[in-house]
Amino acid sequence: MAMIGERADLKVVREQPFGIFLDGGDLGEILLPRREMPVKWSIGEPVDVFLYRDSEDRPVATLKEPKVKPGQFAYLEVLQITNVGAFLDWGLPKDLLVPFREQKDRLEIGKSYVVYCYVDEDTGRIVATRRLSRHLDQTRAPYREGDEVDLLLYGKTELGYKAIINGRHTGLLFANQVFRRLRAGERTKGYVALIRDDGKIDLSLDAPxxxxxxxxxxxxxxxxxxxxxxxxxxxxxxxxxxxxxxxxxxxxxxxxxxxxxxxxxxxxxxxxxxxx
Missing domain, CATH: 1.10.10.10 (Winged helix-like DNA-binding domain superfamily/Winged helix DNA-binding domain)
Incomplete structure (x- = not known):
């Protein structure tokens, strides 16, 4: 089933001067603009596309893979700020909105930030938020000490660097155990050093x-x-x-x-x- 924020194989149903229309099921016919069309296509044959909404909130398709999809965290640059919020570069023609209500602090043009991408239930639009904690898994993590994990660094405290673990949980790299320069938005391999009694996770950049x-x-x-x-x-x-x-x-x-x-x-x- 075709859903906003996901990839799908949709059949071509007809062609127009400005592109081809795909069968989007409950979403109706979805335009794949001519500038996005594959070199080879045929009526009735499927095309692999990503679905989002254009500036007029109509479902639209693209062959491109965005830098982030709903349910994921990413480090993205602010391209512009308007009266509705900040717009980020996520690799698609329509930039990704971070509404003002989803900004802990005001974002600045030219700077990059770690955000979480999701589909707004009220509008059906794909948006992003800087309020990361509400989208992190708060249940006890299933990791064991010594497990190798993927880290996305997203903040710094007096103790060290906060990191998102495998796109789900959060943990801390203690500053006195880090021996190279780290920055927000950096992706790196890490290891689970300790799982505390309260469920908090200590991390290390070195294998144990x-x-x-x-x-x-x-x-x-x-x-x-x-x-x-x-x-x-x-x-x-x-x-x-x-x-x-x-x-x-x-x-x-x-x-x-x-x-x-x-x-x-x-x-x-x-x-x-x-x-x-």
Whole structure:
């Protein structure tokens, strides 16, 4: 069944100078504008489209995939502000509205924000909101400590960085355990470090346990061998540079190099690492 905010395979029913009309079932015939039409199409054959509403609130189809769909969170740029709210770039001809009532603070043109996209029950329009907490799952998360998860960073507190976990729950990356620069809207892999008695989730950017360190040790040794036994990476190297080189935090790097030193496989010198 064709629904606003979803993709559907809809049959072509007729052509007009300005596009082709698709069978939208209960939504009626839906226009796929000529600028959006596929190279090949035939009457009676289906076309895969995304459905939304145009500026006159009529159902309209597009071949494009929007940057966010109803039920999802995304980091989008504000393109304009009018008397009804802020409009975001979500990759479609009609920009995505964040009504003023859905803004915790006034948004600014040119800046990007994490928003939640949904279909308004009263109007049937696809809109977005900055009031994220009401759309996060408040039930106890089914994760286990050590689980790898997808994170979307959306805010910062005195304790650290707030992150949306797998598009459903929320958790916290403690600032004293983050060794690279993070920003709102960044997507990254993370790990569940702890699930507290009250259900709150502590997160980490590093995989837990000895397995993670062993893997990193092997990677460092491989790099040293490929570099002729010397690598200008050491304890005083900035955390951002370590993360670019190895994809890990400075803390994990120091744990791995310390283990290799104790195994007498490397020597840690003032300017870098030397293979033994």
């Amino acid at each position: 346990g000895r397995e993670r360190i062993s893997s990193l040790e092997a990677k460092i040794l491989h790099e040293l061998e490929g570099r002729g036994g010397w690598w200008e990476l050491h304890d005083d190297t900035p955390a951002e540079e370590i993360h670019r080189a190895l994809g890990v935090s400075k803390r994990a790097f120091k744990q791995a190099t310390g283990a290799l030193f104790r195994q007498r496989k490397i020597r840690i010198e003032p300017g870098g690492l030397r293979l033994l």
